[in-house]
Amino acid sequence: MGDIALSTDRLTVNFGTFxxxxxxxxxxxxHSITGLIGPNGAGKTTFFNALTGxxxxxxxxxxxxxxxxxxxxxxxxxxSGLARTFQIPRPFSRMSVLENVMLAPLAQRGEHxxxxxxxxxxxFDQEQKIRQKALEILDFVTLSALVDHEAGRLSxxxxxxxxxxxxxxxxxxxxxxxxxxxxxxxxxxxxxxERIEALNAQGTTFLIIEHDMDFxxxxxxxxxxxxxxxxxxxxxxxxxxxxxxxxxxxxxxxASD
Amino acid sequence: MIGVISYLVFFTTxxxxxxxxxxGLNLQWGNTGLFNGGxxxxxxxxxxxxxxxxxxxxxxxxxxxxxxYPLALAGGALxxxxxxxxxxxxxLKLRHDYLAIATFGVAVAFESFVRNTSVMTGGAxxxxxxxxxxxxxxxxxxxxxxxxxxxxVLVLASVYVFLQKLLHAxxxxxxxxxxxxxxxxQSLGKNPSEVRLTAFIVGSVIMGLAGGLYAxxxxxxxxxxxxxxxxxxxxxxxxxxxxxxxxxxxxxxFLIWAVWTGSGWCLSKYAPVEAQIYTGTLQYILIGAIIxxxxxxxxxxxxxxxxxxxxxxx
Numbered sequence: 317m318g319d320i321a322l323s324t325d326r327l328t329v330n331f332g333t334f335x336x337x338x339x340x341x342x343x344x345x346x347h348s349i350t351g352l353i354g355p356n357g358a359g360k361t362t363f364f365n366a367l368t369g370x371x372x373x374x375x376x377x378x379x380x381x382x383x384x385x386x387x388x389x390x391x392x393x394x395x396s397g398l399a400r401t402f403q404i405p406r407p408f409s410r411m412s413v414l415e416n417v418m419l420a421p422l423a424q425r426g427e428h429x430x431x432x433x434x435x436x437x438x439x440f441d442q443e444q445k446i447r448q449k450a451l452e453i454l455d456f457v458t459l460s461a462l463v464d465h466e467a468g469r470l471s472x473x474x475x476x477x478x479x480x481x482x483x484x485x486x487x488x489x490x491x492x493x494x495x496x497x498x499x500x501x502x503x504x505x506x507x508x509x510e511r512i513e514a515l516n517a518q519g520t521t522f523l524i525i526e527h528d529m530d531f532x533x534x535x536x537x538x539x540x541x542x543x544x545x546x547x548x549x550x551x552x553x554x555x556x557x558x559x560x561x562x563x564x565x566x567x568x569x570x571a572s573d
Numbered sequence: 574m575i576g577v578i579s580y581l582v583f584f585t586t587x588x589x590x591x592x593x594x595x596x597g598l599n600l601q602w603g604n605t606g607l608f609n610g611g612x613x614x615x616x617x618x619x620x621x622x623x624x625x626x627x628x629x630x631x632x633x634x635x636x637x638x639x640x641x642y643p644l645a646l647a648g649g650a651l652x653x654x655x656x657x658x659x660x661x662x663x664x665l666k667l668r669h670d671y672l673a674i675a676t677f678g679v680a681v682a683f684e685s686f687v688r689n690t691s692v693m694t695g696g697a698x699x700x701x702x703x704x705x706x707x708x709x710x711x712x713x714x715x716x717x718x719x720x721x722x723x724x725x726v727l728v729l730a731s732v733y734v735f736l737q738k739l740l741h742a743x744x745x746x747x748x749x750x751x752x753x754x755x756x757x758x759q760s761l762g763k764n765p766s767e768v769r770l771t772a773f774i775v776g777s778v779i780m781g782l783a784g785g786l787y788a789x790x791x792x793x794x795x796x797x798x799x800x801x802x803x804x805x806x807x808x809x810x811x812x813x814x815x816x817x818x819x820x821x822x823x824x825x826x827f828l829i830w831a832v833w834t835g836s837g838w839c840l841s842k843y844a845p846v847e848a849q850i851y852t853g854t855l856q857y858i859l860i861g862a863i864i865x866x867x868x869x870x871x872x873x874x875x876x877x878x879x880x881x882x883x884x885x886x887x
Binding site (some may be wrong): 370382389394395402407409410411413414416419420422424426427429431432435439446464466 | 735738746754758759762764771775881
């Protein structure tokens with residue numbers, strides 16, 4: 317495995333005549349926590365959607381672990397180790413928190429009609445293991461008291477943690493987080509950050525969209541910025557803070573005049 | 574007295590057959606969120622195919638293959654599954670009301686097909702020439718009907734146990750996740766198209782099985798039995814009982830069937846003669862009113878879906 321976990325080459329997404337992502341070439345270093353910033357409407361989420369197969373890029377390529385994956389479906393990419401969370405969380409509302417998390421592992425024997433009908437010892441054992449792991453992960457994200465609650469009744473911040481827990485079940489090598497701290501209270505944000513750091517120390521690569529600059533500046537390196545669909549900056553957090561182009565993109569062109 | 578018991582046996586037989594179809598719909602709608610507006614087509618496919626496969630030869634008509642009854646019944650259910658497979662592939666991209674409209678169209682087309690393919694289905698006159706299994710051996714019709722009821726109840730119980738098992742397995746969890754949020758499920762490595770198609774086919778096979786038993790019971794099937802009214806009755810049973818809950822589906826079926834037959838009986842006995850011709854219409858209004866009030870005041874049904882929690886399961 318090379319140093320580059322995920323890369324794009326001149327990735328472009330057009331919606332009709334509107335170009336949401338324009339020729340973005342990015343290389344995501346393995347074991348990094350990369351921050352992706354940019355003003356509203358810059359194309360960050362669209363970029364995520366193109367990376368994870370939810371949108372077909374209009375042109376350009378996506379490579380995962382050195383293998384081209386452009387145009388693959390999200391479920392295929394998840395199986396290759398790429399997982400994501402959503403800007404607006406998508407819990408399975410009328411299911412318990414535990415069920416939400418137990419769904420995530422791949423290759424569950426009991427998910428097939430045959431395996432479910434004639435559930436053997438193997439199916440049962442696998443289910444026990446998944447339950448055990450799900451409980452551990454829910455404990456890791458501090459949701460263990462809520463395992464039997466309906467996911468639709470969690471608070472916004474708890475739902476973000478639930479999404480993280482779901483994603484962790486598959487032990488992905490790359491995790492894309494879309495605004496993990498938005499709408500989450502500072503205490504929970506700190507929990508989230510701790511968990512991200514811990515996973516990163518174990519080798520998981522992160523790409524994080526975030527508007528919270530403290531979050532980006534203190535935990536992400538490098539930082540990448542998109543504006544109007546184009547990549548306008550790539551560098552360390554310190555460089556980002558001193559960069560006038562970036563300031564213009566956020567505050568409007570007058571700011572640096 | 575024997576008259577009352579005899580009627581109760583008849584009532585329970587039909588209700589139990591309909592309950593099988595309602596369980597099939599519950600798999601599709603209650604658990605997977607597939608809005609099947611064409612229940613009558615899959616019920617009908619099973620009914621017609623069972624009679625065609627198991628019936629006696631009828632002159633120049635196609636059909637009447639005199640196949641051993643259990644195989645004919647299974648063949649009928651499989652035909653319903655085949656129809657579901659084709660419809661499912663064509664409508665994979667449709668969701669919610671669009672799927673409902675498309676499947677409703679399939680049911681209307683199916684009714685029109687059986688009404689006009691006289692050479693096979695007997696057209697508007699329907700299909701006869703079916704000998705009910707073992708009827709020649711049991712001379713007492715009352716006893717025969719009781720035995721038939723037992724068989725139907727046995728099938729119903731098997732379908733119930735089978736579905737409960739599926740829904741408590743990881744398969745059920747997968748269906749519910751697809752129902753709740755397909756995009757999220759796909760981002761977790763699941764293939765929604767495959768899951769939707771599987772649930773659609775399995776649910777339709779169960780509806781086809783119900784159709785086969787229904788046609789066997791009457792030894793007759795006609796286009797009149799597969800009109801959209803049947804689809805609405807089965808939906809009413811599921812909504813009243815509680816979508817997502819198989820026990821609710823059973824209770825809903827018996828309740829709505831009791832209201833349906835009860836109101837028909839009351840109207841024919843007490844309504845003024847001039848109003849008698851409107852009996853059917855009044856029954857539709859009653860069932861419609863029940864669906865609307867349920868959706869307004871208790872949309873989750875009498876027995877709401879239960880959350881699967883960590884202590885239960887396996």
